[in-house]
Amino acid sequence: xxxxxxxxxxxxxxxxxxxxxxxxxxxxxxxxxxxxxxxxxxxxxxxxxxxxxxxxxxxxxxxxxxxxxxxxxxxxxxxxxxxxxxxxxxxxxxxxxxxxxxxxxxxxxxxxxxxxxxxxxxxxxxxxxxxxxxxxxxxxxxxxxxxxxxxxxxxxxxxxxxxxxxxxxxxxxxxxxxxxxxxxxxxxxxxxxxxxxxxxxxxxxxxxxxxxxxxxxxxxxxxxxxxxxxxxxxxxxxxxxxxxxxxxxxxx
Amino acid sequence: xxxxxxxxxxxxxxxxxxxxxxxxxxxxxxxxxxxxxxxxxxxxxxxxxxxxxxxxxxxxxxxxxxxxxxxxxxxxxxxxxxxxxxxxxxxxxxxxxxxxxxxxxxxxxxxxxxxxxxxxxxxxxxxxxxxxxxxxxxxxxxxxxxxxxxxxxxxxxxxxxxxxxxxxxxxxxxxxxxxxxxxxxxxxxxxxxxxxxxxxxxxxxxxxxxxxxxxxxxxxxxxxxxxxxxxxxxxxxxxxxxxxxxxxxxxxxxxxxxxxxxxxxxxxxxxxxxxxxxxxxxxxxxxxxxxxxxxxxxxxxxxxxxxxxxxxxxxxxxx
Numbered sequence: 001x002x003x004x005x006x007x008x009x010x011x012x013x014x015x016x017x018x019x020x021x022x023x024x025x026x027x028x029x030x031x032x033x034x035x036x037x038x039x040x041x042x043x044x045x046x047x048x049x050x051x052x053x054x055x056x057x058x059x060x061x062x063x064x065x066x067x068x069x070x071x072x073x074x075x076x077x078x079x080x081x082x083x084x085x086x087x088x089x090x091x092x093x094x095x096x097x098x099x100x101x102x103x104x105x106x107x108x109x110x111x112x113x114x115x116x117x118x119x120x121x122x123x124x125x126x127x128x129x130x131x132x133x134x135x136x137x138x139x140x141x142x143x144x145x146x147x148x149x150x151x152x153x154x155x156x157x158x159x160x161x162x163x164x165x166x167x168x169x170x171x172x173x174x175x176x177x178x179x180x181x182x183x184x185x186x187x188x189x190x191x192x193x194x195x196x197x198x199x200x201x202x203x204x205x206x207x208x209x210x211x212x213x214x215x216x217x218x219x220x221x222x223x224x225x226x227x228x229x230x231x232x233x234x235x236x237x238x239x240x241x242x243x244x245x246x247x248x249x250x251x252x
Numbered sequence: 253x254x255x256x257x258x259x260x261x262x263x264x265x266x267x268x269x270x271x272x273x274x275x276x277x278x279x280x281x282x283x284x285x286x287x288x289x290x291x292x293x294x295x296x297x298x299x300x301x302x303x304x305x306x307x308x309x310x311x312x313x314x315x316x317x318x319x320x321x322x323x324x325x326x327x328x329x330x331x332x333x334x335x336x337x338x339x340x341x342x343x344x345x346x347x348x349x350x351x352x353x354x355x356x357x358x359x360x361x362x363x364x365x366x367x368x369x370x371x372x373x374x375x376x377x378x379x380x381x382x383x384x385x386x387x388x389x390x391x392x393x394x395x396x397x398x399x400x401x402x403x404x405x406x407x408x409x410x411x412x413x414x415x416x417x418x419x420x421x422x423x424x425x426x427x428x429x430x431x432x433x434x435x436x437x438x439x440x441x442x443x444x445x446x447x448x449x450x451x452x453x454x455x456x457x458x459x460x461x462x463x464x465x466x467x468x469x470x471x472x473x474x475x476x477x478x479x480x481x482x483x484x485x486x487x488x489x490x491x492x493x494x495x496x497x498x499x500x501x502x503x504x505x506x507x508x509x510x511x512x513x514x515x516x517x518x519x520x521x522x523x524x525x526x527x528x529x530x531x532x533x534x535x536x537x538x539x540x541x542x543x544x545x546x547x548x549x550x551x552x553x554x555x556x557x558x559x560x561x562x563x564x565x566x567x568x569x570x571x
Contacts, residue, residue, distance in 0.1 A: 085459070
């Protein structure tokens with residue numbers, strides 16, 4: 001369980017995250033949605049202790065993220081940012097193997113190698129494993145990063161817009177994979193998403209943020225409704241029932 | 253296996269360096285015990301220390317270049333493009349002013365302390381640049397180096413020490429003798445420390461957030477890297493003076509060929525660095541024979557050309 005207690009973050013005079021209190025249940029896939037600048041990514045960065053919070057507290061399974069030693073937390077919680085600019089030239093395998101760093105401290109055991117192979121296979125990267133990251137397409141690189149996070153094998157996995165750079169096939173594949181991880185391996189997956197229909201079809205729980213505050217939360221059935229979506233995004237929505245999924249349209 | 257071959261090649265360069273010079277020493281005569289005392293003295297007191305110093309300085313600086321590129325997350329950074337060597341020179345100058353007969357350890361401590369502060373300042377400035385364009389970073393470093401150097405030059409000019417300052421600034425191994433290079437073994441210790449922590453530096457090169465996510469204390473790595481870089485730079489500046497561009501050429505060549513997983517690449521970086529400095533020193537001894545061109549000058553020429561090559565290569569890639 002992730003407990004977020006009254007967390008705030010301010011840049012200069014701009015309040016980015018404003019007193020958010022939220023409990024994310026263990027297990028399942030939680031999607032965080034909301035308009036640009038709602039503070040979604042900032043909140044997630046603070047949960048993953050990559051950004052210090054100005055006030056408040058985040059507990060992961062009862063551990064205060066601000067005080068728990070980094071390596072202990074790295075075996076419990078993993079976070080993938082949306083853009084990962086790096087100067088080091090690594091092969092896909094090098095990168096994915098670093099996912100085992102919290103366990104092996106850079107000296108991977110046979111068990112670690114097994115994790116690496118499985119993660120590479122899972123994301124269809126086995127054939128690309130010796131290629132350098134800077135030789136890959138944006139989508140392939142994104143999958144390599146996700147493979148690294150899977151390799152980290154943590155109970156909690158946080159992703160900031162993991163569908164960026166992915167084409168339709170790989171975006172659907174990624175969501176299925178995250179959903180599968182949540183269902184089959186009892187992982188807790190938290191994803192910032194822009195596409196509400198992906199949230200509607202795959203999430204067990206949707207958290208809506210607006211203007212730095214927690215706006216609403218609930219199941220897709222609670223959230224994906226025309227009047228609620230219109231109030232979140234200030235745009236007209238229609239919601240259709242298609243094969244048991246609620247699909248929102250907003251294009252016209 | 254390939255590493256063994258590289259080591260043998262390095263050994264050959266080292267032997268060439270031992271037996272090449274104005275004073276003629278024949279390896280055959282030495283082995284058969286017919287060499288005169290003078291030849292043995294030259295070998296042990298001058299050639300051997302010089303060769304060892306070249307190897308230690310070359311490998312140390314090349315590894316430092318790699319570490320700095322990981323820490324600054326920029327391919328163009330090395331001790332001479334980040335204000336590190338200018339700070340070390342300033343430290344040496346201050347040591348010289350405080351006590352002209354300070355033992356070499358003392359000078360080294362001053363140089364290392366200043367190098368640490370200068371490099372930390374450089375990294376702190378980088379954090380405050382909003383747009384970290386690739387070329388901006390070394391420019392900032394060169395400017396910072398220029399400012400620090402001008403402070404040193406001002407002090408030196410006032411106190412009639414310009415000649416000493418010029419001596420620190422040009423890397424030259426011709427004056428390396430037994431008893432005047434041993435501090436470089438400290439640089440070897442630091443280079444080995446860099447290898448021990450190699451994985452952490454690779455992770456630092458992936459960025460603060462990446463490293464933190466994997467449970468690493470980023471600031472501790474940063475500090476360790478700074479200490480290693482400033483100690484090695486100070487050792488080299490104290491014994492031989494500035495060797496520019498070495499930390500730029502070697503890490504970039506290695507990265508192009510075999511990537512940046514430092515656990516795998518650092519031994520190669522060290523060997524290539526040592527080999528390049530040895531080769532440049534031998535070239536420096538040949539071109540104006542029987543006189544010498546300092547190794548810093550030879551590398552300066554090679555390095556500037558390589559720097560331009562890197563810039564053009566990057567541009568053609570971006571286009």
